[in-house]
Amino acid sequence: KAGVTQTPRYLIKTRGQQVTLSCSPISGHRSVSWYQQTPGQGLQFLFEYFSETQRNKGNFPGRFSGRQFSNSRSEMNVSTLELGDSALYLCASSLRPSGSGGELFFGEGSRLTVL
Amino acid sequence: GENVEQHPSTLSVQEGDSAVIKCTYSDSASNYFPWYKQELGKGPQLIIDIRSNVGEKKDQRIAVTLNKTAKHFSLHITETQPEDSAVYFCAASIPQGGSEKLVFGKGTKLTVNP
Numbered sequence: 001k002a003g004v005t006q007t008p009r010y011l012i013k014t015r016g017q018q019v020t021l022s023c024s025p026i027s028g029h030r031s032v033s034w035y036q037q038t039p040g041q042g043l044q045f046l047f048e049y050f051s052e053t054q055r056n057k058g059n060f061p062g063r064f065s066g067r068q069f070s071n072s073r074s075e076m077n078v079s080t081l082e083l084g085d086s087a088l089y090l091c092a093s094s095l096r097p098s099g100s101g102g103e104l105f106f107g108e109g110s111r112l113t114v115l
Numbered sequence: 116g117e118n119v120e121q122h123p124s125t126l127s128v129q130e131g132d133s134a135v136i137k138c139t140y141s142d143s144a145s146n147y148f149p150w151y152k153q154e155l156g157k158g159p160q161l162i163i164d165i166r167s168n169v170g171e172k173k174d175q176r177i178a179v180t181l182n183k184t185a186k187h188f189s190l191h192i193t194e195t196q197p198e199d200s201a202v203y204f205c206a207a208s209i210p211q212g213g214s215e216k217l218v219f220g221k222g223t224k225l226t227v228n229p
């Protein structure tokens with residue numbers, strides 16, 4: 001069974017640009033969560049989608065957005081990039097919503113560098 | 116609140132010793148507490164979890180304890196091995212707008228010295 005696939009794995013952008021990251025969940029999983037990982041802040045919750053609906057969102061500015069398609073694939077977008085957006089963005093899929101006790105299966109992440 | 120505090124941030128032990136990582140949470144409505152292990156270059160993986168109706172859970176060398184009154188939970192690893200070296204994250208479910216989200220601590224880097 002294929003795991004969670006994130007693309008691209010690495011990317012470099014400049015301030016002011018925008019970026020779109022993609023996540024393909026494990027087949028049959030309807031929940032997709034996104035996290036930002038930085039050395040000092042650990043894993044910070046961005047948002048979670050379940051059956052194409054955003055269930056929860058974290059405390060990030062409106063520049064961070066996401067969506068989920070009918071096949072459960074998800075994308076997140078960051079507009080007007082800032083230096084502080086440099087991070088590893090992790091996607092996780094689960095059968096059930098994350099807070100209800102569904103095990104999260106993480107991808108290997110997309111490492112974004114903003115210059 | 117929705118904070119999950121995790122301590123220590125780094126932990127170094129000798130092979131065979133025990134390691135303990137502690138987390139506290141602020142929302143008394145939290146009822147699900149998983150622990151994830153992240154090896155270098157990989158995404159985190161669930162290693163054990165506990166629900167609020169249970170005080171302790173064990174799985175071979177790993178155990179988790181929960182004190183709901185004090186709002187803290189701990190991960191215990193016994194007979195540590197070099198392959199236990201990784202970053203460990205605790206998490207707690209936090210109610211939000213009729214559903215729940217998972218909030219993680221900042222992580223503990225565990226180093227097991229051979």
